[in-house]
Amino acid sequence: MKRNKGRSRFIALCVAPAVILFVIFMIIPTINVFRMSLFERGAYSPTETFVGFANFKALINDSLFIRSIQNTILLIVVVTMVTFAFALVFAGILTRENVKGKNLFRVIFYIPNILSVVVISGIFSAIYKPENGMLNSLLSMITGQTVTVLWKDEPLVMVSIIIAMVWQAIGYYMVMYMASMASVPQSLYESASLDGAGRVKQFFQITIPLIWTNIRTTLTFFIISTINMAFLFVKAMTSGGPNGASEVALSYMYGQKDAGLYGYSMAIGVVVFLFSFALSALVNRATKRKPLEF
């Protein structure tokens, strides 16, 4: 009995600090996101007035918000497709073919993942600089005339952000797929070769189906993470400019907080939160296949 009491005390002592921190800094703020979205709050006073769904109703008529959602969806679709296509193909090449310096390539491809988004946005501002930028001067060298493309101007700003995001994400997913592709048994490829299946056919009919479970999980995860990464990139690279052309959902939310419109800001948070859950559920559903064993 005495031992039992000591046991309970030990467990309580171990678990309590984690629970307290978790509740204060994660649970309560999460509840507050939902609660505050129904209130209007003055910028510098803690007084709140209940406004029901007024914040959400205002969102529908906010053209900047609509634009930010469109940009978010654009980023989700394009960045996901490009990143996954590249990551899968490169991982397939590096695991299947006898490439020299395989490890070196892997180490290099992973580098962007360890850099801060602020650093990456600094690197890309050096690339995109209109005069004397890396990209424009390279294009000038190739075309033989002075190129002065404004990469961060309205028509191209989303393309520029997409390139930066893909640059950052490829390596991580490539390394991940290399690990799962390595577990596909060699014998399957050998018998496929004997049957006359080429590399491309092997890739689509053996590699992809066999790691499908892994692709599915990472895809769902990637979509949620893209919504967050888009915010980090946009905030550091363009702050949503010019004229809100590169605003994404969460950067718009953050901007409303800076303007002191806390209730409105949290209504955006709720919408994006629910949107990301619905989207990942949808993707999870759409990609369901019968799992293959090997």
Place this chain on the structure above:
Amino acid sequence: MKEKRAGKAGDRIYKIFIYVVLIALAVCILVPVAWVFMASIKQNSEFYGNPWSLPLGFHWQNFVDAWNTARMGDYMLNSVIVTVLALAILLVVALPAAYCLSRFHFRGRKFLNTAFMAGLFINVNYIVVPIFLMLRDGDTVLKNIFGSGFLLNNIVVLAIVYAATALPFTIYLLSGYFATLAHDYEEAAYIDGAGYGKTMIQIIFPMAQPSIVTIILFNFLSFWNEYIISMTLMSSANGAKTLPVGLLNLMQAQQSAAQYGIMYAGLVMVMLPTLILYICVQKKLIQGMTVGGLKG
């Protein structure tokens, strides 16, 4: 016979093609990073010419100016303190919790495990505004009582917030590891007369060393590179800042002042520690990633 030779030639071309593509991607990643290193030792006047020209000499003044005038030295110190403190808090809090949650049966265990799992889906970007308001309200209360608040613009509070928001992932990873250990270890220790705490600290934690290293690596990178929470909670204009936020300010100031050299020196200062760490532990990091599953 002829066909076979054609196949061989095809193989060859394919192989060359693969190398060209792989090297092209490697160049796309390495060149911009290397360019920043090169730019960080250029003089300001060199930025108006061809961006691909090599630096004329080692202009270390950029680093001195960034360190002193742009206060990157102070920010570096802040970042080191915040990262180390957050890691320490995280380990002290998460290790015992993960141990109990994975190895003891008690009432509410299942509920807590589910709650921490659910926490994996809460991204800090959503809750940074409520955290900010909570701390600001706290400061207002403190001001009324003590005359001054200390919750915002405080690197200790920032470290606590970092540690707290990293808890779900860390507990998830550690519990996964603890659950694989046999219960014999504890039983033997209890028979030898060791208490619960002693068993946990002296028997179990040393065995968890590989997972602890993985956790330190991942969280070091995420704490060191983080900028949204830091920017929000440390918003006072002349107050303490962490390195990425200082760099962000430097980049924004650079647009008007055109002090490129200092900006690139600042960039190097932020990424150099992570690059050095990466070179030292890249094998472990990549292994840890594939073992630990997902994190973005």
